[in-house]
Amino acid sequence: MKLPVLNNTIATSEAGGCASGSCGSSDASVQNLPESIRAKVADHPCFSEQAHHFFARMHVAVAPACNIQCNYCNRKYDCSNESRPGVVSEVLTPQQAVKKVKAVAAAIPQMSVLGIAGPGDPLANPQKTFETFRRLSAETPDIKLCVSTNGLTLPECVDELCQHNIDHVTVTINCVDPEIGAKIYPWIFWKNKRIRGVEAASILIEQQQKGLQMLIDRGILVKVNSVLIPGINDQHLIEVSRIVKEKGAFLHNVMPIISEPEHGTYFGLTGQAEPTAAELQAVQDACAGDMNMMRHCRQCRADAVGLLGEDRGAEFTLDKIEAMDIDYEAAMVKRAEVHDQLLEQLYAQRESASKPVIRVQGRAVLMAVATKGGGVINQHFGHATEFLVYEASRDGVRFIGHRQVAKPYCEGNSNCGDEAENLLDTLLKALQGCEVLLCSKVGYEPWSALEQAGIQPNGEHAMEPIEDAILAVYQEMLTKGLLQLPDAVDLKSA
Amino acid sequence: MAFEIVASCVSCTACESVCPNDAITDQKVQFAIDPDLCTECAESFPDPQCASICPIEGAIVDSVGEPLNPPGSLTGIIVGVAA
Numbered sequence: 001m002k003l004p005v006l007n008n009t010i011a012t013s014e015a016g017g018c019a020s021g022s023c024g025s026s027d028a029s030v031q032n033l034p035e036s037i038r039a040k041v042a043d044h045p046c047f048s049e050q051a052h053h054f055f056a057r058m059h060v061a062v063a064p065a066c067n068i069q070c071n072y073c074n075r076k077y078d079c080s081n082e083s084r085p086g087v088v089s090e091v092l093t094p095q096q097a098v099k100k101v102k103a104v105a106a107a108i109p110q111m112s113v114l115g116i117a118g119p120g121d122p123l124a125n126p127q128k129t130f131e132t133f134r135r136l137s138a139e140t141p142d143i144k145l146c147v148s149t150n151g152l153t154l155p156e157c158v159d160e161l162c163q164h165n166i167d168h169v170t171v172t173i174n175c176v177d178p179e180i181g182a183k184i185y186p187w188i189f190w191k192n193k194r195i196r197g198v199e200a201a202s203i204l205i206e207q208q209q210k211g212l213q214m215l216i217d218r219g220i221l222v223k224v225n226s227v228l229i230p231g232i233n234d235q236h237l238i239e240v241s242r243i244v245k246e247k248g249a250f251l252h253n254v255m256p257i258i259s260e261p262e263h264g265t266y267f268g269l270t271g272q273a274e275p276t277a278a279e280l281q282a283v284q285d286a287c288a289g290d291m292n293m294m295r296h297c298r299q300c301r302a303d304a305v306g307l308l309g310e311d312r313g314a315e316f317t318l319d320k321i322e323a324m325d326i327d328y329e330a331a332m333v334k335r336a337e338v339h340d341q342l343l344e345q346l347y348a349q350r351e352s353a354s355k356p357v358i359r360v361q362g363r364a365v366l367m368a369v370a371t372k373g374g375g376v377i378n379q380h381f382g383h384a385t386e387f388l389v390y391e392a393s394r395d396g397v398r399f400i401g402h403r404q405v406a407k408p409y410c411e412g413n414s415n416c417g418d419e420a421e422n423l424l425d426t427l428l429k430a431l432q433g434c435e436v437l438l439c440s441k442v443g444y445e446p447w448s449a450l451e452q453a454g455i456q457p458n459g460e461h462a463m464e465p466i467e468d469a470i471l472a473v474y475q476e477m478l479t480k481g482l483l484q485l486p487d488a489v490d491l492k493s494a
Numbered sequence: 495m496a497f498e499i500v501a502s503c504v505s506c507t508a509c510e511s512v513c514p515n516d517a518i519t520d521q522k523v524q525f526a527i528d529p530d531l532c533t534e535c536a537e538s539f540p541d542p543q544c545a546s547i548c549p550i551e552g553a554i555v556d557s558v559g560e561p562l563n564p565p566g567s568l569t570g571i572i573v574g575v576a577a
Contacts, residue, residue: 064505064506064507064508065506065507065508065510065511065547066506066508066549067508067547069549069568069569071570075504075506075549075550076504076550091505119506120506120507120508124508124511125507125511127511186568186569186570187568189508189512189546189547192512192539192540192541192543192546193540193541193546194541194546194547266569266570266571269571270571
């Protein structure tokens with residue numbers, strides 16, 4: 001049986017259908033982009049689930065000031081043990097940032113993208129942000145630059161943004177309705193005044209939409225981020241998605257709100273619910289009818305370093321980079337070699353993964369995968385802190401998202417025991433809804449617990465490409481009669 | 495006549511960038527307002543700029559120690575609930 005691999009992107013001219021380690025978005029809108037822009041996207045880890053297994057990114061925290069307040073953000077936070085947007089350990093001067101970028105780019109040659117994402121709003125710190133970009137454009141021309149913003153001062157910054165080597169801009173747009181906006185943003189700083197409520201939200205929305213249009217008109221790629229806040233903007237995001245797509249944004253990233261009380265945010269302290277994995281998927285799917293969706297976002301820190309989902313920031317603290325002596329000219333030569341190799345691997349993987357279509361009858365199944373990257377099943381269940389979730393159905397395989405846990409089941413023998421039981425509960429909860437778990441290996445105890453929870457562990461496809469393995473398991477389930485459609489079941493029982 | 499920044503400052507730099515008198519500087523632990531330069535924006539703007547962008551309630555106080563942004567005024571979080 002052969003099934004198509006769905007919802008995979010970054011159509012490049014040479015890729016018939018991209019796949020393994022599947023990209024996070026459908027290819028409809030990317031395919032329509034000019035060749036020059038498609039090439040820009042190919043090695044960007046934040047734009048494709050597949051590319052992120054090969055290429056790394058880093059953020060530099062040069063922009064601490066913000067010009068708005070969001071109810072999911074607490075400006076007091078500065079914790080090195082947490083990983084989420086807006087959190088950083090040390091704010092850098094532009095000069096320190098440039099040095100750090102060179103150090104990281106030399107040490108991690110697969111680093112392809114540098115972003116400025118906070119911890120405040122980059123465009124509320126225009127001097128620091130643009131000085132960093134100016135210097136990087138000149139001194140590290142092989143690194144793509146991107147910036148994310150709340151959009152409030154975007155229109156006045158567009159001209160300057162166009163002057164640098166800026167690859168794409170991310171605008172966080174949580175609403176297009178000021179009444180909804182007033183529930184998300186308590187105030188903005190605008191024209192020398194603090195403005196509140198619906199008036200503040202109206203200004204912010206107007207600026208975001210104006211800035212979005214200006215970027216599109218100048219040919220800059222725009223990704224839109226939206227924070228899904230159940231009960232406030234969940235249904236509304238479908239409208240947001242439609243509007244930003246109409247304007248020309250090329251990717252929409254709907255992320256779940258993080259609202260734990262200990263973070264001290266307004267939403268955290270007022271008991272705002274976080275969406276379940278199923279709720280998030282439902283909104284992403286509803287938006288996907290109109291828009292290219294990104295589903296692999298790891299909501300990383302404003303100073304994250306490394307492949308998505310990993311953070312090697314601790315290797316590049318200020319005192320450590322001060323002591324480094326970087327020959328960037330030499331590093332660029334090495335980087336170019338590594339990039340060429342990685343792109344070759346990435347394209348080869350896409351080629352090999354294009355599949356002919358054969359329709360089969362069977363219900364959709366969610367499968368979780370433990371992987372360390374490279375698009376293959378290569379991680380022990382007990383070592384995984386993240387599982388990729390795919391849906392296999394009569395229409396093929398598509399990447400749905402990722403589920404994370406704070407700790408792996410087994411960090412070594414010392415952790416097996418009572419603590420392991422609690423960890424197992426957490427893992428089972430995280431994997432809710434999945435019927436199959438694909439990993440390289442799984443221990444005896446978790447095996448039974450997974451089975452009892454209705455999740456079939458499977459270690460038979462170790463080192464195989466993810467989609468191939470999922471298709472094989474799906475076919476096996478079909479053969480065993482486990483995937484009858486509700487209609488077929490009805491007929492039988494009738 | 496001058497405002498003062500107190501210990502709850504998180505050094506986000508927002509006030510420094512909007513002060514019309516360049517009265518605010520980074521004193522490493524927290525930001526500080528030079529009382530000789532601060533005019534409380536009296537001649538420049540209807541609202542004091544530092545206090546209009548500061549995200550931290552209570553971090554900027556007036557000459558008698560009253561916070562320009564009292565508890566609950568910026569975040570809607572009532573003190574006591576937050577503790």
